[in-house]
Amino acid sequence: MRIAERAGAQPMPRHGARVLHYAVFPYSGITALSQLDNDLLLRALNREPVPRTPVWIMRQAGRYLPEYRRIREQAGSFMALCQNPELACQVTLQPVERFRLDAAILFSDILTIPEAMGLGLYFEPGEGPRLKHPVRDERAIDQLPVPDARDELGYVPDAIRLTRRELQGRVPLIGFAGSPWTLATYMVEGESSREFRRIKTLLYDRPELLHRLLSKAADSITDYLNAQTEAGAQALMIFDTWGGALSHEAYHAFSLAYAKRVIKGLTRQREGRHIPVIFFTKNGGLWLEAMADSGADALGLDWSTSLGEARQRVGERVALQGNLDPCALYARPETIRTEVARTLADYGTGPGHVFNLGHGVHPEIQPDHVDAMIEAVHELSPAHHEQR
Amino acid sequence: MRIAERAGAQPMPRHGARVLHYAVFPYSGITALSQLDNDLLLRALNREPVPRTPVWIMRQAGRYLPEYRRIREQAGSFMALCQNPELACQVTLQPVERFRLDAAILFSDILTIPEAMGLGLYFEPGEGPRLKHPVRDERAIDQLPVPDARDELGYVPDAIRLTRRELQGRVPLIGFAGSPWTLATYMVEGESSREFRRIKTLLYDRPELLHRLLSKAADSITDYLNAQTEAGAQALMIFDTWGGALSHEAYHAFSLAYAKRVIKGLTRQREGRHIPVIFFTKNGGLWLEAMADSGADALGLDWSTSLGEARQRVGERVALQGNLDPCALYARPETIRTEVARTLADYGTGPGHVFNLGHGVHPEIQPDHVDAMIEAVHELSPAHHEQR
Numbered sequence: 001m002r003i004a005e006r007a008g009a010q011p012m013p014r015h016g017a018r019v020l021h022y023a024v025f026p027y028s029g030i031t032a033l034s035q036l037d038n039d040l041l042l043r044a045l046n047r048e049p050v051p052r053t054p055v056w057i058m059r060q061a062g063r064y065l066p067e068y069r070r071i072r073e074q075a076g077s078f079m080a081l082c083q084n085p086e087l088a089c090q091v092t093l094q095p096v097e098r099f100r101l102d103a104a105i106l107f108s109d110i111l112t113i114p115e116a117m118g119l120g121l122y123f124e125p126g127e128g129p130r131l132k133h134p135v136r137d138e139r140a141i142d143q144l145p146v147p148d149a150r151d152e153l154g155y156v157p158d159a160i161r162l163t164r165r166e167l168q169g170r171v172p173l174i175g176f177a178g179s180p181w182t183l184a185t186y187m188v189e190g191e192s193s194r195e196f197r198r199i200k201t202l203l204y205d206r207p208e209l210l211h212r213l214l215s216k217a218a219d220s221i222t223d224y225l226n227a228q229t230e231a232g233a234q235a236l237m238i239f240d241t242w243g244g245a246l247s248h249e250a251y252h253a254f255s256l257a258y259a260k261r262v263i264k265g266l267t268r269q270r271e272g273r274h275i276p277v278i279f280f281t282k283n284g285g286l287w288l289e290a291m292a293d294s295g296a297d298a299l300g301l302d303w304s305t306s307l308g309e310a311r312q313r314v315g316e317r318v319a320l321q322g323n324l325d326p327c328a329l330y331a332r333p334e335t336i337r338t339e340v341a342r343t344l345a346d347y348g349t350g351p352g353h354v355f356n357l358g359h360g361v362h363p364e365i366q367p368d369h370v371d372a373m374i375e376a377v378h379e380l381s382p383a384h385h386e387q388r
Numbered sequence: 389m390r391i392a393e394r395a396g397a398q399p400m401p402r403h404g405a406r407v408l409h410y411a412v413f414p415y416s417g418i419t420a421l422s423q424l425d426n427d428l429l430l431r432a433l434n435r436e437p438v439p440r441t442p443v444w445i446m447r448q449a450g451r452y453l454p455e456y457r458r459i460r461e462q463a464g465s466f467m468a469l470c471q472n473p474e475l476a477c478q479v480t481l482q483p484v485e486r487f488r489l490d491a492a493i494l495f496s497d498i499l500t501i502p503e504a505m506g507l508g509l510y511f512e513p514g515e516g517p518r519l520k521h522p523v524r525d526e527r528a529i530d531q532l533p534v535p536d537a538r539d540e541l542g543y544v545p546d547a548i549r550l551t552r553r554e555l556q557g558r559v560p561l562i563g564f565a566g567s568p569w570t571l572a573t574y575m576v577e578g579e580s581s582r583e584f585r586r587i588k589t590l591l592y593d594r595p596e597l598l599h600r601l602l603s604k605a606a607d608s609i610t611d612y613l614n615a616q617t618e619a620g621a622q623a624l625m626i627f628d629t630w631g632g633a634l635s636h637e638a639y640h641a642f643s644l645a646y647a648k649r650v651i652k653g654l655t656r657q658r659e660g661r662h663i664p665v666i667f668f669t670k671n672g673g674l675w676l677e678a679m680a681d682s683g684a685d686a687l688g689l690d691w692s693t694s695l696g697e698a699r700q701r702v703g704e705r706v707a708l709q710g711n712l713d714p715c716a717l718y719a720r721p722e723t724i725r726t727e728v729a730r731t732l733a734d735y736g737t738g739p740g741h742v743f744n745l746g747h748g749v750h751p752e753i754q755p756d757h758v759d760a761m762i763e764a765v766h767e768l769s770p771a772h773h774e775q776r
Binding site: 197244246286304305309323325327328330339362 | 583592593637671674697716723730
């Protein structure tokens with residue numbers, strides 16, 4: 001918790017600040033940076049043989065951890081925490097220090113981009129995120145800027161650089177962004193939606209306008225993810241949280257097509273390594289074949305899809321990540337262990353599996369239940385990778 | 389609107405009332421009852437040839453209709469409306485009188501059974517349904533009664549008898565119930581849930597207890613649906629609204645297995661006709677093959693599943709019902725027509741398709757948009773049923 005101690009004494013300037021305290025975090029050169037003590041995640045994403053299944057957890061840095069809640073309080077607001085590279089680095093490291101995880105994922109939010117576009121992100125107590133200035137007509141869409149990921153969003157690559165230095169090669173660092181469709185839902189609706197009335201009315205009645213919005217979102221996301229790779233992200237994940245709300249045809253035209261466009265624009269080689277991309281559409285289990293042709297190295301699966309059936313459907317084209325029901329972590333540790341065994345058995349033997357939940361960990365989960373899951377993966381997964 | 393006029397003058401006694409005003413609704417004998425002017429729905433559900441695709445709409449009797457809102461106000465509360473056979477009959481008929489629909493579906497609610505079990509259904513303004521006495525431990529599950537569908541729930545068959553008489557064979561009348569799993573989610577959570585924390589903790593930690601609860605729910609639902617058939621329902625639909633929240637393995641064990649048990653217990657022959665059963669799991673598109681073996685005659689599909697792909701997967705085992713995105717009805721009538729054409733084309737030609745939305749109609753939809761959808765089905769579907 002070295003950074004934690006420093007953070008109180010010398011808080012980083014917020015949003016847009018580019019000056020890092022390199023004296024405090026000595027830069028040890030590209031050679032040292034690219035060495036990894038544990039590269040299981042990267043090997044599994046590349047479908048290479050591994051001695052056991054790597055494991056990380058969506059939202060592993062977050063509210064279920066008491067040490068996170070302390071820093072969150074210190075930061076004042078959720079976005080202040082995202083925009084302070086030192087604090088973001090600190091909470092990114094918390095789960096890696098507590099559990100035997102095989103990856104860190106940058107603590108951030110998918111709504112950093114709409115915020116940098118000037119849409120005025122805020123949070124109502126007890127509610128989800130809101131945007132003060134949703135984008136609902138042609139004029140608003142055409143005036144929408146593509147933010148500079150190295151300037152307005154510079155706090156994200158800054159946090160990645162800090163985190164890479166603090167990780168010192170223990171595990172790889174994952175960068176991420178929302179998918180163009182998912183960002184567009186928030187940009188048009190202005191809030192979390194169950195129904196997506198506004199964006200779907202646009203989709204059905206003014207598809208060309210929605211395509212313009214999605215193009216801008218895709219350009220912004222591509223630039224943003226490339227800035228993360230430049231700063232040291234060693235794998236990337238694209239979260240298409242709301243793709244599953246679309247009809248099968250609309251999914252292909254309005255979500256998958258733009259995720260593909262993002263993936264095509266990504267820097268895929270850095271520090272002598274391939275940068276793998278994980279693409280996750282929540283409730284996208286029906287479309288795995290098409291998702292496997294997206295250019296992604298791996299697909300994230302929610303718990304509604306059988307890993308074994310998914311593997312048969314996508315063949316050797318992609319690795320698979322997932323997919324324990326996050327609610328299984330409410331159960332007793334012995335039950336969690338049984339469910340981990342079931343998930344591993346569902347995938348079967350051989351390479352190409354990254355263990356994860358099927359969605360983010362719920363804030364009320366006990367950390368020792370998370371630990372039970374991770375330890376079960378460590379203990380039970382080697383049998384699925386026996387060398388021949 | 390004959391009943392509407394009478395209802396004000398002589399309201400039916402509520403809940404449990406069994407005495408019907410047969411003098412007011414002359415009973416014309418089983419022969420007349422079993423004749424149907426329009427049996428397109430029944431033929432399509434049986435995969436028999438039809439000259440055009442039949443159409444009805446989930447929640448077609450409901451808040452989007454101004455004439456419904458007037459009766460709803462008159463009834464005082466939503467459950468008072470469900471429990472008053474005359475008023476329930478009246479709102480059931482409203483969409484049939486307004487639109488060229490091929491079926492009526494009884495106006496009721498899936499929570500009538502938990503209410504009859506004594507769990508104390510109520511509605512908070514602006515919220516979903518709530519239960520005062522959720523069932524959360526072994527004692528509560530074991531003490532749960534199986535209500536008598538001809539006594540405590542007698543207002544439902546009463547409403548069906550009235551509606552059959554008022555329909556006078558114009559179109560068939562559909563009865564319905566929630567699936568055991570879906571009812572159990574409300575019974576355990578006590579309200580609509582996004583996460584299903586309580587019931588899933590039960591599922592993972594005490595599966596045998598959940599199985600006991602689901603058995604009671606299945607018995608209650610079977611009896612309830614059979615009482616509906618006896619009273620004159622000509623087709624049945626089972627709504628598994630929350631099956632899609634389960635993992636693939638849990639879906640089979642805790643939702644599908646109990647839906648099958650219900651279907652197996654149903655009276656399938658009445659008035660010289662087969663009583664077709666439609667089974668709908670929202671977000672169940674991954675499991676269609678297994679659902680097609682449930683004993684149902686037809687599967688309801690939400691809009692995430694391609695009708696054409698679903699048809700290939702289930703073959704000739706079942707008919708398919710669906711699946712326009714309910715949000716498409718927010719679009720302009722010309723757009724709605726295009727989306728109807730797309731949906732019909734997705735299914736292709738030949739028998740076995742019932743047009744519907746992929747979920748219930750939203751309360752803010754304009755009735756003339758619903759009309760545009762129905763008229764487009766009338767106009768465009770005959771080309772998909774050309775006689776050879």
